[in-house]
Amino acid sequence: MPLDPAFTGRSYPPSQPYDVSREKIREFADAIGATSPAYRDAEAAKALGHRDVIAPPTFAIVVSMKTNETVMFDPELRLDYSRVVHGDQNFTHHRPITAGDQLVCVAHIDSITSRMGNDMVTVRTEISTVDGELVATAKSMLVVRGQDA
Amino acid sequence: MTVEVGTELPALSVRLTRADLVRYAGASLDFNPIHWNEKTAKDVGLPDVIAHGMLTMAVASRIVAEWIGDPGAIVEYGCRFGRPVVVPNDGEGALVEVTAKVTKDFEDGTVKVNINAAFDGKSVLTGAFARVRVA
Numbered sequence: 001m002p003l004d005p006a007f008t009g010r011s012y013p014p015s016q017p018y019d020v021s022r023e024k025i026r027e028f029a030d031a032i033g034a035t036s037p038a039y040r041d042a043e044a045a046k047a048l049g050h051r052d053v054i055a056p057p058t059f060a061i062v063v064s065m066k067t068n069e070t071v072m073f074d075p076e077l078r079l080d081y082s083r084v085v086h087g088d089q090n091f092t093h094h095r096p097i098t099a100g101d102q103l104v105c106v107a108h109i110d111s112i113t114s115r116m117g118n119d120m121v122t123v124r125t126e127i128s129t130v131d132g133e134l135v136a137t138a139k140s141m142l143v144v145r146g147q148d149a
Numbered sequence: 150m151t152v153e154v155g156t157e158l159p160a161l162s163v164r165l166t167r168a169d170l171v172r173y174a175g176a177s178l179d180f181n182p183i184h185w186n187e188k189t190a191k192d193v194g195l196p197d198v199i200a201h202g203m204l205t206m207a208v209a210s211r212i213v214a215e216w217i218g219d220p221g222a223i224v225e226y227g228c229r230f231g232r233p234v235v236v237p238n239d240g241e242g243a244l245v246e247v248t249a250k251v252t253k254d255f256e257d258g259t260v261k262v263n264i265n266a267a268f269d270g271k272s273v274l275t276g277a278f279a280r281v282r283v284a
Contacts, residue, residue, distance in 0.1 A: 027176045030172070030176070031169075031173045031177070032173065032176075032204065032207040032210075032211065034207075034214065034220075035211070036214050036215065038219060039220070048218075048221060050221055054221050056207060056210060056214070056220060057214075057223045057226045058206055058207040058226070061177065086203070087229060087230060088229035089202070089203070089206060089227065089228060089230075090225070091225065091227065092224065093221075093223065093224050094224075096221035139227075141229075
C-alpha cells in the first residue's frame with residue numbers, strides 16, 4: 001500500500017541527547033580506514049582550530065540513527081522496513097561534530113512521493129547541541145520498493 | 150590555500166573485505182544482515198553480501214579529507230546510492246577506486262569537489278560531491 005503523502009511535514013519529538021566521545025569517533029574512523037589526525041589526536045585537532053577531536057562527515061548518521069528509526073518504525077506511517085533501500089544521503093555541517101558535544105536530533109518528513117510503484121520518503125534530521133546550537137543537517141531519501149518492483 | 154577548478158585530487162584505492170563490513174556494522178550500529186549474511190542477501194535478490202552504502206560513502210569522503218588536511222573543512226557532502234559494492238567471502242574483498250576533481254568555485258571561500266567511486270569498473274555513488282572550505 002502506498003504511503004500517505006499527508007505525512008509530509010510531520011515532525012518528531014527531540015531525541016535523548018547523544019554524548020559524542022573521543023573513543024566512538026576513533027572507533028568510527030578506524031572502521032572507515034580514515035587517517036586524518038584530527039579524528040584521533042586532540043592536539044592535532046586543536047592546531048586546526050577545533051575544540052577537541054572532530055568526527056568524519058558521515059558520523060552524523062550514527063548520531064541520528066535512533067531518531068531515523070523512530071520515523072521508520074512510526075506505526076502510523078506504516079512503512080515496510082523490509083522493502084526500504086537507502087536512495088540518497090546528504091550532510092550539511094554548520095560546524096564539525098566534536099568530541100564532548102551533547103547532541104539532540106529532531107526528524108522531519110520533508111516529502112513523500114510515488115514513482116513507478118515505489119515510494120520515496122525524504123527525512124531531514126536537524127542535529128543541535130543541548131544548548132540549541134545547530135551543528136548539522138542530515139537528509140536521507142529512502143525508497144520503499146513496491147510489491148511488484 | 151589556492152585551489153583551481155580542474156584540480157584533480159590524489160586517487161584512493163580501498164579494499165573492503167567481509168571483516169571491514171562487520172567492523173563498520175559495529176561502529177555504525179547498522180546491523181542489517183544483508184551486510185554480513187550471505188543467505189539473507191541472496192534471499193532478497195542480491196548476488197552476495199553487499200557493503201553498507203554509508204560505508205562506501207564514508208570511504209569516499211577520505212579522498213577529500215586527506216587532500217584538504219582539515220576534515221572540518223567539509224561543509225556539505227552528498228551522494229545517491231547507485232549500485233551496490235558486492236563483497237565476496239575471500240581475503241581479497243572488493244576494490245573501490247575513488248577519484249575526485251574540483252569542479253566549481255562558489256566564490257565564497259568554498260569549492261565543489263565531484264567524487265567518483267568505482268567498483269568493478271562501474272560507478273557506485275551517483276552525483277557524489279563535497280563542498281569544501283578552502284579559504
